[in-house]
Amino acid sequence: MALTVKNISKKYGNVQALSDLSFEMSRPGVYALLGTNGAGKSTAIRMILGMLSKDTGEVLWNGKPMDPIKEKIGYLAEERGLYPKYRITDQLMYFGELRGMKKADAAKAIDYWFDRMGLDQYREKRADQLSKGNQQKVQLAAALISDPDLLVLDEPLSGLDPVNADLFKSIIYEQTAKNKYIIMSCHQMPVIEEFCSDLTIIHHGHAVLQGDLNEIKKGYGRVNLEVKCDGDILPLAEECGLTPKEVTPDGVHFKIKDEQQAAALLKKAVDAGLTVVRFDLREPSLHEIFVEHITRADAAAKEVL
Amino acid sequence: MNAYGWRSIFKFTLVQQLKTKSFIISSIVISVLILAMVILINTLPGLLAPAAGTVDDTQQAGQAKTIYFADASGITASSDFQTIFEELGTTFIGSDGQDKVEEYTNTVRNGSNSVFVLLTYDEATGYKVKSMRPLDGSVSPDEANMMASVASSAFTELRLEKLGLSKDNIPSAIAPISIVNTIAGEEEMTFAQQMINSILPMITSLILFVMIVLYGxxxxxxxxxxxxxxxxxxxxxxxxxLAIIIGKILAIGMLSLMQFIGFILVGVIGFVATLPLGMGLTSQALAGVDDVGEFTEAFGKMFSQFSPLTILMILVIFILGFLFYALIAGLIGATVSRSEDVNSAMQPFAIIGVVGFYLAYFPSFTEDGGQGMLKTLSYYLPLSSPFSLPSGMLTGQLDMLQVLIGVLILAAFNVVIALFVARVYEQLILHTGNRIKFGELFGLAKR
Structure with a gap:
């Protein structure tokens, strides 16, 4: 199985919402679609799912044009939606039937997901009688009810408390373990780092960064140094030619040229008799990469203007 | 355009709407109101009327015991009327000319249970029959009127007799003359038919209009x-x-049909069950009509139109009419982004419905009895044909070919509207923000 997105574009009036987006998901796992608010992520997702018409381009699933109605697809929309006055069990049964499930299979799946998500006690409740978190669980159950091969999760963890966020994460892990294809849009970068193999960062409708997350990070090298010690490290850092990027009670953050600079600073600290509590040399976080690319794209856009 | 999945949407929408409190409550309340209405129609007049044999009744029967009669017509004499009034069980005291008018007036005014009937002639105004009753209220105005009426009828016949007409010729001389105005070559409509032709379009139009407005x-x-x-x-x-809008419209259409049939059943059961209970409005209405047979004949003619084909056509017209308006309502629902905007967005819809309704309904009251140009237009215009075609069939104003033409035009319009709605709905369904204006819809359809 593989998902191929080729040069999809969408224009609303004079606004180019998405321009020539292409990516391929050739192996199971989590593919991240990242971007600032209004970048074009949801438009891309709706086009992939056939909900919005494409001005250009195509979306292929297993080499054929994707028809979401015929394929096994699950979708958790960014803006949660349930019928407020209807029983949640009826709604899930309806969504299951719309996905072509038999009544008995849908009922079995509902039992499983209610149990898995701790929703059993709310079976007879209407959607508007549930908390926001529980409504979100029902929505995830609706996305998973037909055991989809391709799962699209638009901001799955937004608004969840830590316990429910962990529950959602564990379910996403289960799905990846079952070799499902997952496209996830999320603003919580640690979550993306936790799950995703490949990503695309979209800004103002354009892809500004794409590829394997590990490869992208490796490309940057280990240029982030965080140091915490019981004395003042800043004079020693200055001697090594390092300027602090950020000073917090938890330590000092330096951007270094190479690992030799870090080794020199560590030697000076030890020689000065400082106790080094933490010395962390690492690749940039996804958060840092994201911010860097968005800032760079904005600056480039300003230059053009 | 694919409508895969409409059945699931239809089933879910229908079941969920049936479960809603608003549907259950409105069904119960309206059923109770209908039941109460038909029971009242059948029983209230009977319950309010005084029972036979009560004191009032006997007093009424014996009110006018004496008739004073003064004949100043110059043609007949008071003695000509004596037998007629005595046959009514009254004592007759008569005189000719105006000599006794003052005496009789005073006697009746100050007396009791008597009526003074005065017959006069004036060149300017013609003959006049005047009845006078006592001051004490022992004779009702109705009873006094009845005496005048008896005198008037008798005077009409006596007058003709005195003028030389034989008794055999009198009935034909006094037979009423009615004036009829028809289109050349067409059968004349009786009064009963005219009444039915006016009321039936109103009832059928009103039923469909209410369904369209409520369920739209x-x-x-x-x-x-x-x-x-x-x-x-x-x-x-x-x-x-497309499947979403079709499933939804059909489900709510089915819901409206079920509720509507339910209301009719409640009404019919209530009506039939309470009919033997008393002298209701129905019986009184029929009793008040001069020629009940005329109505029976007119209704018989109408019901004779109820062949299986007619019933099928009426059902098809109702469904097509409902679909026509339901598609427009669905489109309007898709133009708004907030539920609270639905009411204001639906105002043009209500206006369209009202125009269609009145176009079908009002021509029935024109001088030509609803057979003119406007009425013909209402049969073929999709806006009004759902309201007017069923009554046109039932009253026999349309033959099957004319009905078929009307239905085909309506069906063709439905297809056009459905294609337009499907195109625009796809564009609108994910639209958020300001309400889409009417003119913008055509732009969306072209995309």
């Missing part, structure tokens, strides 16, 4: 709710927009 609003709200609650995103990965 429900369709628009349902579409808008799916948009505002964002359920639409979940639905769209499983089915097409």
């Amino acid at each position: 609003q429900l369709i628009a709200q349902s579409v808008a709710m799916e948009k505002t609650s964002k359920v639409i995103d979940t639905l769209l990965i499983s089915t097409r927009p």
